[in-house]
Amino acid sequence: xxxxxxxxxxxxxxxxxxxxxxxxxxxxxxxxxxxxxxxxxxxxxxxxxxxxxxxxxxxxxxxxxxxxxxxxxxxxxxxxxxxxxxxxxxxxxxxxxxxxxxxxxxxxxxxxxxxxxxxxxxxxxxxxxxxxxxxxxxxxxxxxxxxxxxxxxxxxxxxxxxxxxxxxxxxxxxxxxxxxxxxxxxxxxxxxxxxxxxxxxxxxxxxxxxxxxxxxxxxxxxxxxxxxxxxxxxxxxxxxxxxxxxxxxxxxxxxxxxxxxxxxxxxxxxxxxxxxxxxxxxxxxxxxxxxxxxxxxxxxxxxxxxxxxxxxxxxxxxxxxxxxxxxxxxxxxxxxxxxxxxxxxxxxxxx
Amino acid sequence: xxxxxxxxxxxxxxxxxxxxxxxxxxxxxxxxxxxxxxxxxxxxxxxxxxxxxxxxxxxxxxxxxxxxxxxxxxxxxxxxxxxxxxxxxxxxxxxxxxxxxxxxxxxxxxxxxxxxxxxxxxxxxxxxxxxxxxxxxxxxxxxxxxxxxxxxxxxxxxxxxxxxxxxxxxxxxxxxxxxxxxxxxxxxxxxxxxxxxxxxxxxxxxxxxxxxxxxxxxxxxxxxxxxxxxxxxxxxxxxxxxxxxxxxxxxxxxxxxxxxxxxxxxxxxxxxxxxxxxxxxxxxxxxxxxxxxxxxxxxxxxxxxxxxxxxxxxxxxxxxxxxxxxxxxxxxxxxxxxxxxxxxxxxxxxxxxxxxxxxxxxxxxxxxxxxxxxxxxxxxxxxxxxxxxxxxxxxxxxxxxxxxxxxxxxxxxxxxxxxxxxxxxxxxxxxxxxxxxxxxxxxxxxxxxxxxxxxxxxxxxxxxxxxxxxxxxxxxxxxxxxxxxxxxxxxxxxxxxxxxxxxxxxxxxxxxxxxxxxxxxxxxxxxxxxxxxxxxxxxxxxxxxxxxxxxxxxxxxxxxxxxxxxxxxxxxxxxxxxxxxxxxxxxxxxxxxxxxxxxxxxxxxxxxxx
Numbered sequence: 038x039x040x041x042x043x044x045x046x047x048x049x050x051x052x053x054x055x056x057x058x059x060x061x062x063x064x065x066x067x068x069x070x071x072x073x074x075x076x077x078x079x080x081x082x083x084x085x086x087x088x089x090x091x092x093x094x095x096x097x098x099x100x101x102x103x104x105x106x107x108x109x110x111x112x113x114x115x116x117x118x119x120x121x122x123x124x125x126x127x128x129x130x131x132x133x134x135x136x137x138x139x140x141x142x143x144x145x146x147x148x149x150x151x152x153x154x155x156x157x158x159x160x161x162x163x164x165x166x167x168x169x170x171x172x173x174x175x176x177x178x179x180x181x182x183x184x185x186x187x188x189x190x191x192x193x194x195x196x197x198x199x200x201x202x203x204x205x206x207x208x209x210x211x212x213x214x215x216x217x218x219x220x221x222x223x224x225x226x227x228x229x230x231x232x233x234x235x236x237x238x239x240x241x242x243x244x245x246x247x248x249x250x251x252x253x254x255x256x257x258x259x260x261x262x263x264x265x266x267x268x269x270x271x272x273x274x275x276x277x278x279x280x281x282x283x284x285x286x287x288x289x290x291x292x293x294x295x296x297x298x299x300x301x302x303x304x305x306x307x308x309x310x311x312x313x314x315x316x317x318x319x320x321x322x323x324x325x326x327x328x329x330x331x332x333x334x335x336x337x338x339x340x341x342x343x344x345x346x347x348x349x350x351x352x353x354x355x356x357x358x359x360x361x362x363x364x365x366x367x368x369x370x371x372x373x374x375x376x377x378x379x380x381x382x383x384x385x386x387x388x
Numbered sequence: 389x390x391x392x393x394x395x396x397x398x399x400x401x402x403x404x405x406x407x408x409x410x411x412x413x414x415x416x417x418x419x420x421x422x423x424x425x426x427x428x429x430x431x432x433x434x435x436x437x438x439x440x441x442x443x444x445x446x447x448x449x450x451x452x453x454x455x456x457x458x459x460x461x462x463x464x465x466x467x468x469x470x471x472x473x474x475x476x477x478x479x480x481x482x483x484x485x486x487x488x489x490x491x492x493x494x495x496x497x498x499x500x501x502x503x504x505x506x507x508x509x510x511x512x513x514x515x516x517x518x519x520x521x522x523x524x525x526x527x528x529x530x531x532x533x534x535x536x537x538x539x540x541x542x543x544x545x546x547x548x549x550x551x552x553x554x555x556x557x558x559x560x561x562x563x564x565x566x567x568x569x570x571x572x573x574x575x576x577x578x579x580x581x582x583x584x585x586x587x588x589x590x591x592x593x594x595x596x597x598x599x600x601x602x603x604x605x606x607x608x609x610x611x612x613x614x615x616x617x618x619x620x621x622x623x624x625x626x627x628x629x630x631x632x633x634x635x636x637x638x639x640x641x642x643x644x645x646x647x648x649x650x651x652x653x654x655x656x657x658x659x660x661x662x663x664x665x666x667x668x669x670x671x672x673x674x675x676x677x678x679x680x681x682x683x684x685x686x687x688x689x690x691x692x693x694x695x696x697x698x699x700x701x702x703x704x705x706x707x708x709x710x711x712x713x714x715x716x717x718x719x720x721x722x723x724x725x726x727x728x729x730x731x732x733x734x735x736x737x738x739x740x741x742x743x744x745x746x747x748x749x750x751x752x753x754x755x756x757x758x759x760x761x762x763x764x765x766x767x768x769x770x771x772x773x774x775x776x777x778x779x780x781x782x783x784x785x786x787x788x789x790x791x792x793x794x795x796x797x798x799x800x801x802x803x804x805x806x807x808x809x810x811x812x813x814x815x816x817x818x819x820x821x822x823x824x825x826x827x828x829x830x831x832x833x834x835x836x837x838x839x840x841x842x843x844x845x846x847x848x849x850x851x852x853x854x855x856x857x858x859x860x861x862x863x864x865x866x867x868x869x870x871x872x873x874x875x876x877x878x879x880x881x882x883x884x885x886x887x888x889x890x891x892x893x894x895x896x897x898x899x900x901x902x903x904x905x906x907x908x909x910x911x912x913x914x915x916x917x918x919x920x921x922x923x924x925x926x927x928x929x930x931x932x933x934x935x936x937x938x939x940x941x942x943x944x945x946x947x948x949x950x951x952x953x954x955x956x957x958x959x960x961x962x963x964x965x966x967x968x969x970x971x972x973x974x975x976x977x978x979x980x981x982x983x984x985x986x987x988x989x990x991x992x993x994x995x996x997x998x
Contacts, residue, residue, distance in 0.1 A: 040846050041973060044854035046481055048921045048940040048967055061919075073911045073979025081916035228912060256911065256979040268909045272957060 042067050055091035063088045065115040069108070075227035075253030075268075076105055076175045080112045082230050083144065083173070086237035087114060090285075098134050098141040102127040102156060105182055106148030106175035106253075114144075125156025128163035132354075135168050138364040139355055142241050143170035150180055153189040153208045160210070164217040164246055169353040171240040172248045174210055175227075177255035178266040185258030196263030209335065211345060214248040215328045220351035221247035222327070223344045226271050227254065236344060238283040244305045245353040252340065271340055278319045278330070279343035282311040304349050312344065321346055407928035410953045410960075413902060416836040419988035421948060422965050423898045425488055428475035430809035432992050433457040435472060435488055439894040440850060442494055442887055450495035452505045456994075458808045459529040459575075460554070462567040465493030466879070467558055469655075469686060469803040477895050480944070481920070481967050484859040486893045487882070494887035496567070502574075507536040509578050514538035516822045519599040520580075521545075521588055524552020525804045526605030526795030528575045529811030530818070533995040535578045537819060542599070543580050546587035547638075550576055553607055553796075554804065556634035557656065559663050560875045591763040601790050601818045604777075605807070608796035610759035614651070614752055618709030622750075625716035626709070629660045629753030636663055636874075643668045646748025649719060650674045651706060653683035657753035658693045664751065665696055666874040672698050673745065675719075677705040677754075679726050682733065692878065696871060703735070707742060709750070718746040756801045767791075776800055783817040783827040784810060792817055815995045832993035838986040841899055842975075848985055850899050852972040854919075855892045896970045900988045903961055905953045907982035914974035914983055915939065920967045923974060928960045938962055 043064070051059045063084045068077050087097065097117035101107035103124035110119050118141065122130040131145045152160045152174050163172070178191040187195075187203045190210065196202050214222045221243040225233040233251065240247035252271050254260045260267040265274075286307030302310040312321060320326050327346045334341045365373065413419060421427050425435040433454060441450035454461035468489050476485030516539050520527040523545035531541045549555060550572045554563065576582060588594060594602065611628035613619075619626065629652065635641040648669040650661040653676035664672045674693065676683055680702045683690065694700060704721035711717055725738035758776050763769060768788040770778040777786050777793050784792050794810030796802055817827050841849040863880045864870070870878045882890060914923050921940035928934070934949065935942040942949060942964035952961040975983040 041853050041971065041976060043917060043973060044856065044919045044969060044971060046854065046856065046969070047919060049480070050940050050943065051921060071979065072977045073909070073913045075911065077916055077977075078912045081912070228910060230912065254911070256909075260909070268911060269956075272910075 054088055060084055060088040063094055063114055065112040068112045071257045073256040076109050078227040079175050079251050079253055080109045082233040082237055083113045085234050090238055096142055098143045100127050100131045101146045102151040104148040104151045106146055107151055110146050125151050125159055128159040131170055132168050138366045140364045145170055145172045147174050149176045149188040149190040161217055164214050164219050167246045167353045169245055174250045175253040176250050177253050177259055179255050179259040181255045181258050192265040195265045198258055198261050210250050215324055215346055219248050220245040220348040222346040224250045224342045226252045228268055235281050235283045239310050242304055242308055245351050275340040275342050277343045278316045278341055279321055280313045281344050284309040406930050408931055408951045411950045416834040419900050420990045424475040424477050425472035428471045430806045431458045436894055436896050436898040439491055439891045442491055442891045447495050447498035448500045451499040454492055460571050461492050462496035462571050463554055465496050466563050468805055477897055487890050490862050490882055491891055493881050497881055509535045510538045513540050516600040518601050520603045522552055522606035523550035524605055524607050526807035526811050529808050530603050530815045531580050532575045533815035541580050544583045544588050548585040556637045557630050559659050561878050564877050589762050591767055600822050603814055604793045604797055605795045606797045608756040608758050608801040610757045612755035612757055616706055616708055618711050621714055622709045622711040622716040626750040629656045629751050632751055633659055644749055646670050647746055648672045648749045649747040650751045652753035653685055655685045655689050658685045658689040660751040660753050661693055661698045674700045675704050676702045679703055718744055720744050784814040785817055812994045819995055835991035837989040841985045841987055848972055850896050854969050854971050857893055860886050860890045898988050899970050899985050901974055902984050902986045903952055904982050907980045909980055910955055910957055913977040917973045917977040920969055922964050922968045924962050925959045926962055
């Protein structure tokens with residue numbers, strides 16, 4: 038961390054996006070996390086992604102629970118809406134926010150403790166309910182705020198900083214999300230922004246629940262030789278199965294890959310996800326095969342990264358509930374609460 | 389894009405591509421170049437260091453650091469041509485440079501007793517006698533460098549007092565006599581044998597006197613002439629600018645009557661017009677042959693003249709002096725306009741009719757020339773076609789090995805700071821020559837020290853935080869007083885408080901970001917925090933490619949790229965030095981201390997450094 042605020046002055050040639058803002062306009066206050074924390078890189082990737090999407094900062098709602106990860110919404114998008122909620126309860130707040138105002142882009146940030154331990158129940162149900170949001174997990178496999186105990190995502194056999202091995206099986210949030218019906222599931226690494234930024238852009242624009250499990254090393258407690266979530270381990274054992282480029286509608290697709298390995302996925306808003314498969318055996322549209330692939334590689338000690346599953350056509354919570362297109366917060370009182378005259382026939386229909 | 393980066397020399401990578409070589413930060417030139425002000429200063433004054441001393445209210449030390457390097461901090465703090473300021477990084481990150489020059493004056497104005505800091509001059513001499521011709525800044529600085537080494541130094545000048553052009557050409561309202569005399573006397577009192585008030589008319593006679601070496605610092609004393617009709621006939625009403633300023637400085641002239649036209653666009657022209665304004669001219673007008681933007685005068689001197697109500701008329705080359713029986717009536721000027729042809733500016737008639745301007749007196753300040761009629765041409769000193777001596781650019785030795793030149797007399801008119809710079813080199817050369825050593829191979833090398841500024845977890849020994857303040861204006865005295873008395877200094881200078889505020893704007897460019905490859909874990913923390921997007925981790929490439937594929941494009945090819953050795957992921961760290969604020973956030977955010985803020989102390993060899 039640092040006590041010195043980042044100066045407002047910026048590079049004279051910093052790119053300006055379609056709405057006249059630079060990346061610097063999407064920043065938040067100065068981070069108080071440890072120097073070198075992977076979470077700060079995730080925040081920087083969120084800043085870059087939001088700026089590149091040219092979405093006005095005030096069109097975002099950021100929500101979080103408790104933990105190092107959940108502090109990070111303070112460090113990006115300081116001109117957006119935000120709610121730092123109770124430990125493990127971010128999904129409830131996100132659900133409420135999304136139901137009340139479906140026009141906001143909702144970004145939830147959680148951690149391995151917040152989502153895989155105290156909030157596991159909430160996590161499972163928000164995936165089931167298909168809330169239209171980007172759910173980022175800053176996953177470092179350790180409880181950094183309480184000085185480095187193993188978290189629920191820590192791999193069995195991986196050691197603490199002092200060399201004590203972890204005896205329990207890990208919870209894999211990617212696997213859970215695939216099982217519970219998430220329509221966009223990805224894994225990435227805080228040290229690879231070239232992969233992470235396009236994933237965040239796609240996740241924000243995805244219609245439905247998008248999970249990105251970001252391995253984000255804890256430099257203070259879990260970046261040692263016995264860890265499977267250190268910078269070194271992830272660099273040596275990660276395997277990117279897909280590369281994606283997010284292309285806005287109307288923009289020219291310029292990324293060039295080997296012919297035959299790419300596929301353009303149309304998003305409902307007209308934008309395109311250009312997917313390039315690194316491993317020809319991998320199919321990001323087949324939920325079952327994706328599950329098998331991820332688990333097999335995991336048993337071999339490898340970390341599969343990239344976009345693992347996507348279904349752009351799947352309905353979100355509002356589609357399932359058949360809610361009105363207008364955000365509820367924009368409805369006037371008479372529409373929102375039509376009164377006894379409207380309630381009576383409804384009650385009558387149940388009698 | 390034209391590349392001037394010393395580290396641009398590329399090497400072949402394993403894959404057979406040419407990529408950039410890792411930067412050698414121990415090359416004294418590398419970080420010296422990052423300190424833009426110091427690099428731009430001919431005397432390489434350690435600017436950020438003295439500015440920090442000012443913020444610590446250590447004015448005497450700040451003054452002595454200047455004195456050591458540029459010899460005349462009080463004079464230069466008022467009159468320097470300030471090559472440092474356009475180079476200042478603040479110009480590139482925000483808009484206006486730090487007021488480096490006027491901060492030098494803050495140090496001079498507030499200094500205490502300097503006697504304890506002065507170099508010791510041995511009473512037992514080393515047996516070598518050196519003659520210095522001219523008592524201007526170049527000769528004085530050579531004397532100061534040589535005296536502590538035991539040389540017997542003799543100084544010759546036609547004026548009765550030392551100072552040269554600093555005394556004769558810079559008006560007192562810009563440089564008070566007391567300030568000049570104090571700094572001249574410090575050197576003279578170190579034990580210079582002065583031979584003032586008698587003009588040297590023959591170099592041969594000087595050589596016959598048998599000195600071990602000679603330094604010629606006689607300046608560029610001849611004002612350029614203008615050969616147009618009426619020049620001779622109206623001679624009584626036409627003066628050469630520098631000669632006229634000199635006669636004002638020595639009290640021979642104390643008034644100027646009627647309408648005055650100053651011809652020329654340099655700093656001398658600005659001094660002439662402002663002096664005329666004070667000596668009672670009915671009206672003063674500056675007329676310049678060229679356009680306003682290309683005038684030689686510094687911007688601030690033009691501003692000062694105009695703020696005193698003196699009009700500057702441009703694009704008017706003179707055609708003819710009109711006179712009646714030797715009495716000047718005025719001047720005919722042609723009207724021209726600037727056109728660009730093949731990238732060069734040319735002046736062509738604008739088509740407007742010629743303009744007649746009434747004048748009673750003309751001051752001509754259209755340039756100066758080297759002029760050494762007193763040097764016989766059979767003494768082995770070669771001169772080129774511009775009448776400048778043929779010199780070795782580094783050693784300043786002439787074709788006669790005993791004779792050295794410096795200041796304006798060396799390569800033509802420059803300024804005081806160049807005179808100091810020449811003097812340091814000439815003094816080294818004279819010393820090596822007198823000791824029978826080789827002037828080049830025995831010349832001491834440049835060096836650099838890198839010292840970590842880390843004091844604690846979040847503590848640095850310098851004010852790392854960026855100060856967004858705008859440049860402060862230098863307060864001036866009331867015009868009613870300054871315009872009526874030539875001796876009253878126009879600028880009041882920054883007081884301590886304003887000086888401290890302005891000093892805080894300095895970015896401390898000498899506190900360098902030093903990168904240690906083997907400590908880096910490539911976590912990107914520095915990339916994310918850098919406010920100026922200077923740092924990138926990318927695949928190495930040729931410089932042209934690399935410059936375009938960084939976090940922000942590095943389009944200023946004048947500024948180097950700092951390239952690391954290969955990192956474990958096969959990438960390299962590339963830092964664009966162009967707009968770095970030296971705020972130290974990269975080092976604060978680095979979990980492994982792979983980044984450190986280290987002060988680069990550049991060592992320029994110099995004799996008698998205190």
